[in-house]
Amino acid sequence: MQTTQTLTLANDQISRWHSFATQDEINQAAVARILQAAHEAIAQYGSFLIVLAGGSTPKSVYQLLAKEQADWAKWHIYHNDDRCLPVDHIERNSKMARDAWLNHVAIPQEQIHDIPAELGNVEGAKAYATTLEGLRAFDLVLLGLGEDGHTASLFPGQALDNSADAVPVFNSPKPPTDRVTISQSRLNNTHGVLFLVTGAGKQNAVNDWLNGVAIPATLIAPKCGVDVYCLGVKF
Numbered sequence: 001m002q003t004t005q006t007l008t009l010a011n012d013q014i015s016r017w018h019s020f021a022t023q024d025e026i027n028q029a030a031v032a033r034i035l036q037a038a039h040e041a042i043a044q045y046g047s048f049l050i051v052l053a054g055g056s057t058p059k060s061v062y063q064l065l066a067k068e069q070a071d072w073a074k075w076h077i078y079h080n081d082d083r084c085l086p087v088d089h090i091e092r093n094s095k096m097a098r099d100a101w102l103n104h105v106a107i108p109q110e111q112i113h114d115i116p117a118e119l120g121n122v123e124g125a126k127a128y129a130t131t132l133e134g135l136r137a138f139d140l141v142l143l144g145l146g147e148d149g150h151t152a153s154l155f156p157g158q159a160l161d162n163s164a165d166a167v168p169v170f171n172s173p174k175p176p177t178d179r180v181t182i183s184q185s186r187l188n189n190t191h192g193v194l195f196l197v198t199g200a201g202k203q204n205a206v207n208d209w210l211n212g213v214a215i216p217a218t219l220i221a222p223k224c225g226v227d228v229y230c231l232g233v234k235f
Contacts, residue, residue, distance in 0.1 A: 005235065007210065013218055014225030015209075017235045023060070023198070026231045030061045030196060033227070034140065035070060037192055041139040042074050049135065051078045051182065053142040053152075054093035057196045062101035072106045078132070080143060081153035081169075081181035082115040084124065091176075092117070121168035121178040128166035128180060138190035141220075145197045148173070149205040149215025153181035156216060160184060184219045193226040197233060206233045 003019045020026040038048040052058065082093045089095065094114035102112055113131050117124040143151045150156060153169045161167040165186040169179035187193075195217065197206065208215050220226055 009209075009212055009218060011212075011214075011218055011221055013221035016225060016227045017230060018227060019230050019235065021231075023057075023231060026057070026196070026198065026229050027060050027064055030194065030229060031064045031068065033194055033229075034061070034065065034142075035068065037140040038070060038075065041191070042071055045136070045139075047074050047076055049076045049078065049138045049140075051080050051138050051141040051187070051190075052093070052097050053080055053144045053196065054082075054096060055144045055196070057198045058142060058144065059096055059100050061196070062097055066101045066104040070105070073108060075107050075111065077102060077107060077112045078138070078182070079113075079115050080141065080151075080187065081179055082117040082124075083176050084117045084121050084178035084180065085176060087114075087118050115166070115180050117180045121170065121180050124180040125164065125166045125168040128182075129164040132165040132182070132186060138187075138192075140192040140194060141187055141190045143187075143193060143195045143217070143220065145195060145202055145205055145209075145217050146174075147201050147205055149208055149213075149217055150174075151195070151217045151220060152187065153179040154184060154216040154219065160219070187220055188222045190222050191224055193220055193222060193224070195226060195228040197228055198231040200232050203233045206230070206235060210235055 005017045041048040116127045162183045162185040167183045
């Protein structure tokens with residue numbers, strides 16, 4: 001069973017909240033949303049630009065996508081953030097996405113744009129900003145929500161850097177301390193946003209979000225609004 005509620009927050013963020021009863025329901029709904037966004041974007045633009053999130057719930061979604069049929073040749077893959085670790089490190093978001101999904105479908109390798117975080121946060125951010133330069137608006141951005149309210153590698157209490165499409169992160173409160181993230185302004189340049197929020201541990205962050213506390217998730221406020229798929233939290 002799914003319930004839905006639409007809210008407009010003080011910062012004009014339009015958020016559509018969708019509650020699911022089981023992990024399978026939220027996974028299937030996310031897959032359906034991604035495939036529908038791809039179909040619509042390819043019909044309109046001839047390509048589909050999706051930004052991926054890390055985490056266990058996205059991983060389950062990616063594993064399901066690996067079994068789907070799609071016009072993979074027209075998909076272009078980006079990442080909202082990544083950790084400054086070796087390319088093959090188990091905690092790299094890019095490795096997780098490749099292992100769970102991208103290595104199993106026919107997306108051309110040159111259309112899979114991993115963040116070169118192994119270069120370090122400064123050089124990795126410069127390189128990824130170049131990759132994103134001149135790119136049209138994303139079609140769909142996938143995001144998660146941390147227990148502290150962070151999303152991508154935009155953390156509470158840290159100075160917001162919108163100097164480029166991709167920016168370095170220093171002193172992350174979650175290890176490793178060095179990361180690269182797509183900036184808030186570039187994440188907002190999209191036709192769709194899907195937050196995947198699962199687990200009772202996220203309840204305080206959800207409460208803050210709904211009560212207008214300025215957590216990083218509320219910074220993502222494109223004109224199209226955001227959809228929040230929830231499991232295990234109340235709104």
